[in-house]
Amino acid sequence: MTYIDRTGLWLxxxxxxxxxxxxxxxHWLTFILTLALAKALVVQGVVVQMRAGLVSFGQGLFFCxxxxxxxxxxxxxxxxxxxxxxxxxxxxxxxxxxxxGLLMTRYRDIFFAMLSLALSMILFGVLVKSQTLGSTDGFxxxxxSYLGVTFDGANQKIAVYILTVVVSCACALFLYRSQxxxxxxxxxxxxxxxxxxxxxxxxxxxILYAQYLVAAAVSALGGxxxxxxxxHIDPEMAFWTxxxxxxxxxxxxxxxxxxxxxxxxxxxxxxxxxxIEFTPHTWQxxxxxxxxxxxxxxxxxxxxxxxxxxxxxA
Amino acid sequence: MKRLKHxxxxxxxxxxxxxxxxxxxxxxxxxxxxxxxxxVVTFLSGGAAGPFGVPSINGAKLLINALNEGKxxxxxxxxxxxxxxxxxxxxxxxxxATKQVEEFRNLAERHKVDAVVGYISSGDCLAISPVAEELxxxxxxxxxxxSRLFEENKTPRYVxxxxxxxxxxxxxxxxxxxxxxxxxxxxxxxxxxxxxxQDSWADFRAALTQLKPETKIATEQFPKLFQGQYGAEISxxxxxxxxxxxxxxxxxxxxxxxxxxxxxxLFDKSAAILTxxxxxxxxxKGQAPNGLILGARGPFGAFAPKNELSxxxxxxxxxxxxxxxxxxxxxxxxxxxxxxxxxxKAAAGKTGIVPEKEKVLDAFTNLTFESVSGTVAMxxxxxxxxxxxxxxxxxxxxxxxxxxxxxxxxxxxxxCVTPPDGTTAAEWIKAGFPGAKCGN
Numbered sequence: 001m002t003y004i005d006r007t008g009l010w011l012x013x014x015x016x017x018x019x020x021x022x023x024x025x026x027h028w029l030t031f032i033l034t035l036a037l038a039k040a041l042v043v044q045g046v047v048v049q050m051r052a053g054l055v056s057f058g059q060g061l062f063f064c065x066x067x068x069x070x071x072x073x074x075x076x077x078x079x080x081x082x083x084x085x086x087x088x089x090x091x092x093x094x095x096x097x098x099x100x101g102l103l104m105t106r107y108r109d110i111f112f113a114m115l116s117l118a119l120s121m122i123l124f125g126v127l128v129k130s131q132t133l134g135s136t137d138g139f140x141x142x143x144x145s146y147l148g149v150t151f152d153g154a155n156q157k158i159a160v161y162i163l164t165v166v167v168s169c170a171c172a173l174f175l176y177r178s179q180x181x182x183x184x185x186x187x188x189x190x191x192x193x194x195x196x197x198x199x200x201x202x203x204x205x206x207i208l209y210a211q212y213l214v215a216a217a218v219s220a221l222g223g224x225x226x227x228x229x230x231x232h233i234d235p236e237m238a239f240w241t242x243x244x245x246x247x248x249x250x251x252x253x254x255x256x257x258x259x260x261x262x263x264x265x266x267x268x269x270x271x272x273x274x275x276i277e278f279t280p281h282t283w284q285x286x287x288x289x290x291x292x293x294x295x296x297x298x299x300x301x302x303x304x305x306x307x308x309x310x311x312x313x314a
Numbered sequence: 315m316k317r318l319k320h321x322x323x324x325x326x327x328x329x330x331x332x333x334x335x336x337x338x339x340x341x342x343x344x345x346x347x348x349x350x351x352x353x354v355v356t357f358l359s360g361g362a363a364g365p366f367g368v369p370s371i372n373g374a375k376l377l378i379n380a381l382n383e384g385k386x387x388x389x390x391x392x393x394x395x396x397x398x399x400x401x402x403x404x405x406x407x408x409x410x411a412t413k414q415v416e417e418f419r420n421l422a423e424r425h426k427v428d429a430v431v432g433y434i435s436s437g438d439c440l441a442i443s444p445v446a447e448e449l450x451x452x453x454x455x456x457x458x459x460x461s462r463l464f465e466e467n468k469t470p471r472y473v474x475x476x477x478x479x480x481x482x483x484x485x486x487x488x489x490x491x492x493x494x495x496x497x498x499x500x501x502x503x504x505x506x507x508x509x510x511x512q513d514s515w516a517d518f519r520a521a522l523t524q525l526k527p528e529t530k531i532a533t534e535q536f537p538k539l540f541q542g543q544y545g546a547e548i549s550x551x552x553x554x555x556x557x558x559x560x561x562x563x564x565x566x567x568x569x570x571x572x573x574x575x576x577x578x579x580l581f582d583k584s585a586a587i588l589t590x591x592x593x594x595x596x597x598x599k600g601q602a603p604n605g606l607i608l609g610a611r612g613p614f615g616a617f618a619p620k621n622e623l624s625x626x627x628x629x630x631x632x633x634x635x636x637x638x639x640x641x642x643x644x645x646x647x648x649x650x651x652x653x654x655x656x657x658x659k660a661a662a663g664k665t666g667i668v669p670e671k672e673k674v675l676d677a678f679t680n681l682t683f684e685s686v687s688g689t690v691a692m693x694x695x696x697x698x699x700x701x702x703x704x705x706x707x708x709x710x711x712x713x714x715x716x717x718x719x720x721x722x723x724x725x726x727x728x729x730c731v732t733p734p735d736g737t738t739a740a741e742w743i744k745a746g747f748p749g750a751k752c753g754n
Contacts, residue, residue, distance in 0.1 A: 026423055026424070027419070027423050028420050028422070031416060031419045035416055128507065129507070131509075131513075131516075134437075134440075134462075134509060135508055135509035135512055135513075136437055136508035136510075137436045137437040137440055137462070137509040138411065138437055138440070138441070139440070140440060140441070140444060153448050154448075230411070230412045230415040230416075230441065231441070231444055231445070232437075232440065232444075234410070234411050234437050234441075236411065236412075236437075237412075239410075242410070269416075272413075273420060276405060277403070280358055280404045280405060280406050281358050281359070283406060284359060
């Protein structure tokens, strides 16, 4: 990273404001933001692949690996440091992606989507059959420390929140830079015309492989942070409806900007929590209508509201 | 179209901004409005809504309305809770444990509820329990059956459970099979393949083998949840010629299994015991064979004892919902009545105030209260877990009156089927039920 441009500064400034918010905002709000940002990291994984023309309906696989790494690392390996646990999830997830990526990158379109879905459902099936891991009930995550410091109650949630904001900001900067670097541009070219990219002397498959690993890494971080925040993990993390939700949010935000998934995830979280509160019997319908509205009026996602403004000014 | 976009864009921006502002501004709507604010969480959508969620929310609404009008008989004549009107915040339990933790925090910190009653899913109970302790919200679990709840939360303060542990269902079921002198040289099992089914079968199998060591397992079938079609499994069970079939199926799966099994004559030669069967008592309409053994996860639903409170509840429910209340409705009512009894005991006669939280907790611990299922004693898990008996009975359908009823009902006292504190159900069964008081 040679320099940080205006977008980079914006991202850092927003992160700084959010960190400061930890001491001002009510706890329920920071908790919603924690989960939304963690979820947005997984959505970033979906978006990274979407920019290259691949839709993953199984990003829950890496979300789940990241989450279970937190729980199992604590229960089986005796690791209780949040950073070490997140790193463990990252390594496990990238390792898994390195293997199945060899298979996945041979497929495109609906075949890629279905295969990704199938792989995450295999993990779901295995976890459901593992009675020692609590089957569908999952298990709780206890006693996580932060570089040797343990927090209690509300302070622990603030720590997770700040950690989530910082990790999100770092990921956003990294993804932003890589999107505007050669590899990011080539991804768009692959989406538009893969054969032409090959004629240019590049290997679309290995570029997609690299993107697949990046997506797995950020998704695992999202899963790990979710597990730290809620203190509970269960196989639902790998279930296809969870993966579907990530695609939903990706569509909501659009793929035009690195900030879009974060904005969309936060918006989604608020729409959902208020839909549940005001219409407890029909909240799914509200979510459905919101998505329908976005698809009809903003086919490129929420971010087109921002970018269109810019173009007019320029 | 272009003009439309001109309108849509600012509107969208304005809506989002407005939503964000209301979101941040709304916590100022705090409690202390002179009402008792109660969070009620149960399934309003998804597969568990029909058999469990909807009857329980119907029960909750009915009881809370009646309490607010001061129309509940027995010791509960006082209006609302301690003279305060009950205000509810209803939350859908569907959507997984992560979402439930988020919504629980919203209940506690945004809505500032005085207490929460809810949770059917065991996974949700396990996830909520540490959060309830952390946020110091009195929380009454009304239905979830996992034994792990108080095995993991060993010193509960804020978490109570007025429903029974699922191990009790299966220990009771094993005793019923033995006490009605069934052969157990071939026992078949069919369970939904998730924690509930796996745990239920493990407990039943252990308990039955302990009571009758000559028991042999003929077949174990684990179809996936909500499969709906059980042709292959029914064939496998029928071929194994079982004396007894045990299942913890619930809801639509259970009814589908009963209908499909009955059509194939599966229940003609084998006794089938359905630990959650009572919730379909009024729905089977004679399509199930007589003699099917049904349970209600406690003295609820059709097994509820006849007293002023239970008769009032049954009558009001039928009048309002036009169906007999099944066990989830009773269990929900029990949780709310337990909370009311504890709050009023804590208030010690000072009506019209929300009693101090710590005093409510002290009052609830080891409380004995009257419920729609008879007298309930919170005497397990350091006084946080209800101790009650369990009943099983055989399905009987009268084609003339078109009424289903239960015959050969056997009830087991709580002390007979519940492990003592400090012992897990699995250990207790393995040790041969030490200290069980079964009255015979």
